[in-house]
Amino acid sequence: MNLTHHLIVAPVLLPLATAALMLMFGEGRRGLKAVVNTLSTTTGLCIAIALLLRVQAGGPEAFGIYLPGNWPVPYGIVLVADRLSALMAVLAGAVGLAGLLYALARWQHAGVYFHVLFQLQLMGLYGAFLTADLFNLFVFFEVLLAASYGLLLHGGGAARVKTGLHYIAINLMASLLFLIGVAVLYGVTGTLNMADMAQKLSLVPASDRGLLHAGAAILAIAFLAKAALWPLNFWLPPAYAAASTPAAAVFAILTKVGFYAILRLWTLCFPESAGDSAGFGGEALIWGGLATLTFGAVGMLASQQLARLAGYSVIASSGTLIAAIGFDTPLLSGGALFYLASSTLAGCALFLLVELLERAREVEADPPEMDDGNYALPAFFDAEPPAGTNLDDDEEALIGRAIPAALAFLGVAFIICTMVIAGLPPLSGFVGKLAMLGTLIDIGTAPAWTLFALLIVAGLFAVTALMRVGIRHFWTTQDRPAPRLRVVETLPIAGLLLALIAMVWQADAVLRYTRATAESLHTPTQYIDAVMGTWPVPNPVAASGAAP
Template sequence: MQHLVVAPVLLPLATAALMLLLGTKRRGIKAALNLASTVAGLLLAVLLLRRVGVGDAAQAFALYLPGNWPVPFGIVLVADRLSALMAVLAGGVALASLLYALARWHQAGVYFHALFQLQLVGLYGAFLTGDLFNLFVFFEVLLAASYGLLLHGDGPARVRAGLHYIAINLVASLLFLIGVALLYGVAGTLNMADLSMKLRVVPESDRGLLHAGASILAIAFLAKAALWPLNFWLPPAYAAASAPVAGLFVILTKVGVYAVLRLWTLCFPTGAGASAMFGSEVLVWGGLATLAFGTVGMLASQQLARLAGYSIIASSGTLIAALGFNQPALSSGALYYLASSTLAGCALFLLVELLERARQVQADPLVVDDTREALPFFLDAEPITDANLDDEEEALIGRAIPAALAFLGVAFTLCALVVAGLPPLSGFVAKLAMLTTLLYMHGAAAWVLFALLILSGLAAATGLLRVGMRHFWTLQARPAPRLRIVETLPIGLLLLGCALLVVHGDAALRYTRATADTLHLPGRYIDAVMAAQPVAAPSPVSPAVVPEQTP
């Protein structure tokens, strides 16, 4: 079990290397390797969550020293309740997106499977690393892979959105590097636990440089987290991406949220002296502005893909604002909301293509996709016929709903309930937990967040209802869509995850509350990391002493 922390990073890295060795063909073998590795990575993440999530506070950390160097001089991987939760979410979203891609999208590019695994390397590494430099390295790995995945499938819309996406992320990476350099110049370390201790004793003459470095680093993180006004790139990029890639990208915005949460709770807690709670008001009001922007965007969107993109922006704003208050009870509800919104957002992006296909279906049973291959299995060429007509040819008992259309309707309704925060699914539980805490908080920002949480739910319900009416209430005499099981299965699994968050809501909220308590008491994280010791080298075996023989 000692290698469990590093296993989620090494597994997709080795899988990607093996896929590159296979060349540009053998897509069936690559698909099988990708699926097996993704399932195994998710299982490893679940084991890691069970390892750190069960037991007392002393057992809530798992550490690994890849180079076997003592802290803070060597690389350290740290798994706690937050990083394990993020790893499970990344693995679950990746598995759902991959299953959907196996229907056809994985054939649109020769390096899809290798890029997919490299994306997982960056995601798992970013969540598990314990120092800023390696966080930068894993950021670059996942960004490099995301560039290729965003362009997967070709097309002018993807190229245009991809160029904007690449440009903003290259600027963010540059700011990341500058911020890391400034913090290293001030503190002389990049290990997050050691940095937390060093920043508390920074001389007053260097305090301005410290805050400048932290601010530049925050801009890099918040650009990735889609904070307003740095989020103009997200709706067009996610709308232009293929459905499985957009579903996977839902977790990418949460990487920025995770980085801000991890660094700010460690480096600027209430006990950080002159730097205590540095930037917290910016996070709160920036998150509120982002939530308001996402709310307006959902109301204004006429396309489901763009509406889904604005819902991701609204969820990021909710998380950043809630976490900026530095209240464990509010952070607990926000972490529950993080899990719920990630699963629902991925399911909604996967549904976009299926719903658009249902609207555009024609009598021709063959459709040519971006790979220029005929796909006869997506459509049903047989028209729907009316039955049980009266003398005036009016339907007496209505028209039977095809199974595929029924699935789309139910899945869309469930996604809408979660995104809008309506009962009885997990979105309602998450918002109720945050609203209950906000009722006992003082200040204008708390009441603004309270109001925006309600208004954003109303806006999401209105926008999704309008889109649902266009998709389901205007289907005159179109043929019924035919869906494959491999396309519907991941959507069903994601929605099942949202349902399980409600069924096991008490256990889930206890886990998020323990996670929030650990985050807002950074001493536990610092003590666990600084106490890590390298594995002692085995002692040399002494040669056997041969007794001297007498002649």
């Protein structure tokens, strides 16, 4: 076992150790906590990227299996790094780093344990994506949810408390259903290891098949509630709108955790080879996803606040993904995974932009100087208009006016987010939707054509809603002074936008990766054989024959 093998457990242990270390710092020393948090989060992202590169280099059947307790499968904890979990870990690290950098400007000072909760949130996310058994999936779910409760209430205020109680109540109910579903499945199969469970499903007698389906359905409801499936998503827009900006940005990936769990278990346990259980619940996923996509698109069109609009865009994204995987088509799932990465990064960037755009609308005529050591974006040089230039009623030049750098940055960032979320060419949102649309035409069924039409209509609704917001924020600002932005607030947004542009630049390579991921998911025997064929590391003392 070499050092790179231990990278699989590092994303879980690193934030846990970082959170424990920062607790030792006490309630003060926030500057030191910020440095430690940033270093740890950046390292976690680098480790996730290393895992992704490792599984990519290993080919379609590459799996990294780690036994933390060195117990044989299926009796001990198992962590698995495959194409899907590595992709989700990279997205979690990228979203986490962006939210943290943004919080360094203001929001880290709004509460005592922000940095600790943030690291526990990352630990839960990484663990949920890497674990290979249902019980530990439940544990990591609860870790990330407990941290999200604190982050949602971070900063205080009546709105956060009210929506936070709704958020906590629905997630506690989902967790209860999670436990019930796990208990039923354990009673039927006698195991909690996902690979072992998938292997034993064919041995379940016909008399217990109904109980098996009931347990799977209860578990699916718990995951779909977390994935914001309609009508279980009423809590999401107000909760995400009320949350602090960095917390809402990180929450952009929380619904994807529920989607990940559905995708992992559904393709693993109910493939075409599952006999009477093959494709169980596929129709429900398709029509539930279509309803969720419709609800999200209409919600975006009806929203008057940008924060709520961003929340509904997350719902529309979740509905698109759930409906797409319900068709059980590898090519469609590959396009959906590309769309997943694109929509997650764009949603995170949009949530970070919300506060900056609202602050720009409320800027004072003479903004105060920043005294906290952060530099503001400079304004472009505004020279006197040359002689003969056309002037308006205030004797100001109609053409050649300098655009302040802050306003230009906000405008460009908002346009890119709009194009990605709406699926307009040539950015990554268009590539993901185009990959799905082409496959839906080939499928040709009524549900496929319905999803085809809804993807186009939802894009139209999204671009209409976002253009309306853009007009309100950018075309009616002539009487307001230029906003002042901190560089540390703009860096994470710029990084996310560059990642979205890089996805277009390397669209063919990313699509190959996501399609290979989908092929691996729809061939579950590869996952099952890799996990069940892993053996504990021999005791070196016992192997050498020496006395203990």
